[in-house]
Amino acid sequence: MNSDFLDIPQGKIASVVTHLEMREKPEVAPHPAPAAELVFHARPELDWYRDLFSRIGADWLWFSRLGLSDAELASVLNDDRVHVYSVRVDGRDxxxxxxxxxxxxxxxLGYFGFTPAMVGKGAGRWLMGQAIAKAWAEPITRFHVHTCTLDSPQALPFYLRSGFTAYRRQVEIADDPRQAGILSPDRAPHVPIIPAD
Structure with missing residues (x-):
């Protein structure tokens, strides 16, 4: 079997991105709600959003929204077609x-995740049920998501179990956000930093 290796420039990170979709609403078994509430945020406050985004995703190198200016981020989050929810537990998102x-x-499905405090408590199945119901309550014919090899290893199997089907893979190369000053260097220790020359 032949293998081709591609060099990734120093100072960059690379991941394999898997794109998934569902073309019709699946049957979703009801999952008991955790001791939490789903809260809709019509116009999310930017510092609040960045804090939650970081607490959920920094160790998985979620960085795309953190590199946006206030104006760029507000233009996304304040769009009526972008629906942002938080899972609130004891008054904390x-x-x-x-x-x-x-x-x-x-x-x-733009973003979906929990802080470490919630991982492993079964809240993911409940939240995915909410996501599927809310997505298919609108006049859509396709619900889609992508995940990558930098994300939690639980993400891809979870999406497949939830009714999504994989249809495409791509390789994404980006500046390492820890070297670009977007995330601190101690984040994602499972992904070694290879400094740029």
């Missing part, structure tokens, strides 16, 4: 669900 309806007839 510990999870995020973001549904993006900006493409007509489609919904993208």
């Amino acid at each position: 510990e999870g995020m669900l973001e549904l993006d309806f900006r493409e007509p007839g489609e919904c993208e």
Whole structure:
């Protein structure tokens, strides 16, 4: 079997991105709600959003929204077709669900995740049920999401179990956000930093 290796420039990170979709609403077994509430945020406050985004995703190198200016981030979050929810536990937001309806007839599961305090408590199945119900309550014919090899290893199997089907893979190369000053260097220790020359 032949293998091809591609060099990744120093100072960069690379991941394999898997794109998934569902073309019709699946049957979703009800999952008991955790001791939490799902809260809709019509116009999320930017510092609040960045804090929650970081607490959920920094160790998985979620960085795309953190590199946006206030104006760029506000233009996304204040769009009526982007629905941002938090999972609130004892008055503190510990999870995020973001549904993006900006493409007509489609919904993208933009962001979905929990802080470490919620991982392993079964809240993911409940939140995915909420996501599927809210997405398919709109006039869509496609619900889609993508994940990558930098994300939690639980993410891809979870999406597949939830009814999504993989249809495409790509390789993404980006500046390492820890070297670009977007995330602190101690984040994602499972991904070694290879400094740029």
